[in-house]
Amino acid sequence: MAPKIVIIGAGVAGLAAGCYAQMNGYESHIFELHDIPGGLCTAWDRKGYTFDGCIHYLFGSGVGMPFHRMWEELGAVQDRPMINHDRLLEVQDSDGRTLTVYCDPDRLEAEIAAISPADAALAKELASGVRTFTTFDMTVMQEKPRTLMKPQDYARLGQHMLPFVMPLLKFGMTQARSYAERFRDPFLREAAARMFGWPEMPMMAGMQLLAYMHNGNAGFPMGGSLAFARAIEQRYLALGGRISYKAQVEQILVEHDSVTGVRLYNDEIHPADIVIAACDGRATIFHMLDGRYVDNRLRKLYMGDLPLQSMMQVSFGVNADLSRRPHWTTYLLDKPMLIAGQERSDISVQHYAYDPSLAPAGKTAMTVLLKSDYDYWQRIYGRKLYDTEQLQVADQLLTLIEQHLPGIRAQIEVTDVATPVSFERYTGNWQGSTCGWLLTPQTMRLMIQGLPKTLPRLRNLYLAGQWVEPGGSVTLCAASGRNAVQMICAADGRPFGTEG
Numbered sequence: 001m002a003p004k005i006v007i008i009g010a011g012v013a014g015l016a017a018g019c020y021a022q023m024n025g026y027e028s029h030i031f032e033l034h035d036i037p038g039g040l041c042t043a044w045d046r047k048g049y050t051f052d053g054c055i056h057y058l059f060g061s062g063v064g065m066p067f068h069r070m071w072e073e074l075g076a077v078q079d080r081p082m083i084n085h086d087r088l089l090e091v092q093d094s095d096g097r098t099l100t101v102y103c104d105p106d107r108l109e110a111e112i113a114a115i116s117p118a119d120a121a122l123a124k125e126l127a128s129g130v131r132t133f134t135t136f137d138m139t140v141m142q143e144k145p146r147t148l149m150k151p152q153d154y155a156r157l158g159q160h161m162l163p164f165v166m167p168l169l170k171f172g173m174t175q176a177r178s179y180a181e182r183f184r185d186p187f188l189r190e191a192a193a194r195m196f197g198w199p200e201m202p203m204m205a206g207m208q209l210l211a212y213m214h215n216g217n218a219g220f221p222m223g224g225s226l227a228f229a230r231a232i233e234q235r236y237l238a239l240g241g242r243i244s245y246k247a248q249v250e251q252i253l254v255e256h257d258s259v260t261g262v263r264l265y266n267d268e269i270h271p272a273d274i275v276i277a278a279c280d281g282r283a284t285i286f287h288m289l290d291g292r293y294v295d296n297r298l299r300k301l302y303m304g305d306l307p308l309q310s311m312m313q314v315s316f317g318v319n320a321d322l323s324r325r326p327h328w329t330t331y332l333l334d335k336p337m338l339i340a341g342q343e344r345s346d347i348s349v350q351h352y353a354y355d356p357s358l359a360p361a362g363k364t365a366m367t368v369l370l371k372s373d374y375d376y377w378q379r380i381y382g383r384k385l386y387d388t389e390q391l392q393v394a395d396q397l398l399t400l401i402e403q404h405l406p407g408i409r410a411q412i413e414v415t416d417v418a419t420p421v422s423f424e425r426y427t428g429n430w431q432g433s434t435c436g437w438l439l440t441p442q443t444m445r446l447m448i449q450g451l452p453k454t455l456p457r458l459r460n461l462y463l464a465g466q467w468v469e470p471g472g473s474v475t476l477c478a479a480s481g482r483n484a485v486q487m488i489c490a491a492d493g494r495p496f497g498t499e500g
């Protein structure tokens, strides 16, 4: 009889793990607390609008490029057009000065030098960094889990990494925020800090993002994030997998330091030979296993002060066609403004007019993503104040957006607010974090070293998803689901296959 694998969570990591488990002859069953697949890779419908809650850029979107084969194996990209933008975003101040963050390094260099000739040398350095990373293939780090790598794999990895050692040292440990301080032009100092979306981002990660976008390998999948996740769910079901929705795992069952199954909140027990926890790491380790299998490293990781990415998303259904406007603009505020308890110096507005399937004809879905403190919302959750505060935030944002898009307030047909508490409720992620540990120079080091995918002294439990891949992303999370099954196959002495 085929060994039975229980997978906790039908996010991208869990779905990917399920697909590869089925391809390799295991009998798998996914338990998911929500009633839909995707986890954070999701979208929600409101009065004809689809508000996308996840993918802005999908690594592996380009045919024949790094990670694309994995998405093909998972049935996610076949017949799915990808939208490639020529720019990541624009940053604009109240005088209309604009930095367009082009993906093409030549255009980016020219753009910055035109804004400030005194910064031409720095523009050249930035563009050259982006050019360097156009040949960086991240799959060499994800192709196999570290524990399975043989000397020849390390040799291949080393060979691939060699040309990037200097750029990694130079740009890996510098955040966009501190890099931006080197610009002489005051507007560029502000704008460049936000050129990759958030100022904590390591320069290397931002450069790599632009490089992947320039290569046509970080596009937006038409139909949006939930449709993308549903395609993987369909692939999993077609491979013979089982999913139970509205089925929250309460406990991972263990006998003699080896997992034996899971117990759900409704007290159902589901025996298993192997469990893959593709859900929140903290809940897995400290709740579902009562903290019995930890060491100092894990304790430090989860009890330390590593930054998370708790966010709120305010979505608007706009009765107007915004397709002629840039799809992502960060507006610098003249003076800081208190929004949801935090002082803000900018707001980032995105629209999805480039994908007509996400709104009725002639209308546009528009979103604003803000970092937001989990505790701020948790303290008022369940009270009327929670709803009132959500409306107030939406109203404040509209007042600011109105300064750049006059008349927009009158065109708003739908408003929807998701706070870190919403993200936590729907996906179980600690503090509603949208990517596990936030990618900073500190967590990037962890990403390169690789976090353990098993727990000390516990047999037959594997971890997958964003809590073992710092910085998250649907691509690295799917790859970690794949890695978990590679480890299981290796432990069973089976060759790992991707057919099915």
Ligand SMILES: Cc1cc2nc3c(=O)[nH]c(=O)nc-3n(C[C@H](O)[C@H](O)[C@H](O)COP(=O)(O)OP(=O)(O)OC[C@H]3O[C@@H](n4cnc5c(N)ncnc54)[C@H](O)[C@@H]3O)c2cc1C
Residues within 6 Å of the ligand: 008, 009, 010, 011, 012, 013, 014, 031, 032, 033, 034, 037, 038, 039, 040, 041, 053, 054, 055, 056, 057, 058, 059, 247, 248, 249, 250, 278, 279, 280, 283, 311, 313, 369, 426, 427, 428, 429, 434, 435, 436, 464, 465, 466, 467, 471, 472, 473, 474, 475, 477
């Ligand atoms: C606003 C936003 C923008 C993003 N932008 C991008 C982007 O542009 N590109 C990109 O690649 N990534 C992006 N990401 C990050 C990416 O979505 C995540 O890193 C990735 O989807 C995480 O996948 P996962 O499977 O590891 O975790 P999750 O998606 O969190 O999946 C875990 C699943 O486990 C379920 N679960 C939890 N506990 C239990 C339990 N006890 N029992 C049963 N089920 C349980 C949850 O309901 C969930 O479905 C973004 C995320 C957000 C929120």
